[in-house]
Amino acid sequence: MGACLGVCSLLSCVSCLCGSAPCLLCGCCPSAKNSTISRLLFTFFLFLGTLVSIIMIIPGVEKELYKLPGFCEGSGSVLGVQTHVDCGSFLGHKAVYRMGFAMAAFFFLFALLMVCVRSSKDPRAAVQNGFWFFKFLVLVGITVGAFYIPDGAFTSVWFYFGVVGSFLFILIQLVLLIDFAHSWSQLWLRNANESNAKGWYAALCIVTFVFYAASIAAVVLLYVYYTKPEGCTEGKVLISINLILCLIISAVSILPKIQDAQPHSGLLQASLITLYTIYVTWSALANVPTPTCNPTLLVRNSTVSVMATQPVTTWWDAPSIVGLIIFILCTLFISVRSSDHPQVNKLMLTEESAAGGAGEAAAVESGLHRAYDNEQDSVSYNYTFFHLCLLLAALYIMMTLTNWYRPDESLQVLTSPWTAVWVKICSSWAGLLLYLWTLVAPLVLPDRDFS
Numbered sequence: 001m002g003a004c005l006g007v008c009s010l011l012s013c014v015s016c017l018c019g020s021a022p023c024l025l026c027g028c029c030p031s032a033k034n035s036t037i038s039r040l041l042f043t044f045f046l047f048l049g050t051l052v053s054i055i056m057i058i059p060g061v062e063k064e065l066y067k068l069p070g071f072c073e074g075s076g077s078v079l080g081v082q083t084h085v086d087c088g089s090f091l092g093h094k095a096v097y098r099m100g101f102a103m104a105a106f107f108f109l110f111a112l113l114m115v116c117v118r119s120s121k122d123p124r125a126a127v128q129n130g131f132w133f134f135k136f137l138v139l140v141g142i143t144v145g146a147f148y149i150p151d152g153a154f155t156s157v158w159f160y161f162g163v164v165g166s167f168l169f170i171l172i173q174l175v176l177l178i179d180f181a182h183s184w185s186q187l188w189l190r191n192a193n194e195s196n197a198k199g200w201y202a203a204l205c206i207v208t209f210v211f212y213a214a215s216i217a218a219v220v221l222l223y224v225y226y227t228k229p230e231g232c233t234e235g236k237v238l239i240s241i242n243l244i245l246c247l248i249i250s251a252v253s254i255l256p257k258i259q260d261a262q263p264h265s266g267l268l269q270a271s272l273i274t275l276y277t278i279y280v281t282w283s284a285l286a287n288v289p290t291p292t293c294n295p296t297l298l299v300r301n302s303t304v305s306v307m308a309t310q311p312v313t314t315w316w317d318a319p320s321i322v323g324l325i326i327f328i329l330c331t332l333f334i335s336v337r338s339s340d341h342p343q344v345n346k347l348m349l350t351e352e353s354a355a356g357g358a359g360e361a362a363a364v365e366s367g368l369h370r371a372y373d374n375e376q377d378s379v380s381y382n383y384t385f386f387h388l389c390l391l392l393a394a395l396y397i398m399m400t401l402t403n404w405y406r407p408d409e410s411l412q413v414l415t416s417p418w419t420a421v422w423v424k425i426c427s428s429w430a431g432l433l434l435y436l437w438t439l440v441a442p443l444v445l446p447d448r449d450f451s
Contacts, residue, residue: 039335045135050327053401056099093405094155118378171427181273185264185268222235250270250271254266262439262442289417331390404417
């Protein structure tokens with residue numbers, strides 16, 4: 001009898017995996033919006049692919065991959081199919097690129113399928129919000145197929161796709177960061193005004209001071225470690241330019257006219273943007289290919305050379321670890337909330353609808369912990385844009401895990417190209433210009449609503 005009950009319970013779980021999101025919540029979870037559950041599950045797929053990529057690029061694991069039958073070129077076949085991956089050079093690097101390709105292809109497929117979905121009444125919305133087991137099988141199938149792509153020029157070409165996608169995702173990160181900074185400042189100022197407590201103002205000042213202090217300390221360390229008294233001109237110029245730009249936006253944020261147009265604007269937002277800009281500058285300098293100007297430059301020979309003569313070393317630097325953390329926070333931010341600012345919602349295509357009120361009330365009255373449909377009248381986020389964001393996130397994490405390095409012409413040494421440096425620096429400039437625009441836009445366009 002117990003075995004029968006266990007089988008029935010297992011079958012109910014399988015039916016949930018093949019059905020829609022509402023039955024995926026456990027009894028200890030609160031009721032949630034169907035749109036939020038679906039976004040979190042797609043984000044889980046992205047994190048799962050990221051975890052597999054991290055495991056594959058670990059030097060100890062990379063050293064063992066070539067032993068798998070059918071994994072490397074010339075190692076035999078599986079089910080009569082032979083792969084074309086040359087395991088003689090950078091196997092972990094190639095594995096991460098193929099995982100990045102698989103995840104990007106998966107999200108691009110759904111971006112195409114979900115074009116112009118307006119509400120949950122569209123049959124395609126059922127595909128977006130359900131059939132998770134089959135989606136997982138599709139992702140696994142694309143991943144397996146990606147490892148049968150011949151080496152050839154794949155890595156070199158896909159590198160440039162990764163560069164472009166990473167640049168765009170960094171811009172998305174900056175939009176989210178600016179929105180978060182504005183929401184944070186508004187929340188604390190509103191709490192201070194409502195409670196008449198000076199503690200909120202003190203906390204605001206302390207956090208702003210900490211951000212600026214960390215930024216100043218980071219700038220000093222960048223000058224110490226990434227520049228030399230003679231030479232390293234590029235590093236000196238890039239650090240100085242970004243430092244000057246950060247000082248400019250900080251000064252502009254507290255100008256009287258800016259304060260009149262945007263009372264909630266202040267140094268908290270500017271300090272957070274400054275700290276992030278310094279991080280991007282650090283990440284860019286960590287890719288400078290000149291060893292004398294970059295003490296964190298990693299030199300990696302081919303897989304065979306490493307296995308034969310060199311000890312196994314960690315293949316991540318500090319900027320990559322920080323970038324991985326920011327990636328996780330940003331993707332979760334995209335998945336679980338929309339902005340408090342209509343302009344950001346309009347830009348990110350994530351306007352929360354009120355259509356789910358009846359569904360939420362029904363879920364509360366029934367006492368069931370389940371997801372409810374909040375998109376009967378209109379979707380709460382643009383499905384296609386969301387999948388494109390995850391596509392860009394997949395490319396960004398692919399570049400982050402490989403440190404933006406690429407094989408040289410001989411395919412025997414991984415090198416850091418100047419392309420990575422300039423893409424990161426240009427993204428920091430674009431972010432600063434975007435934040436500056438949010439400050440001056442109400443003055444430049446007084447007839448538009450920037451509330």
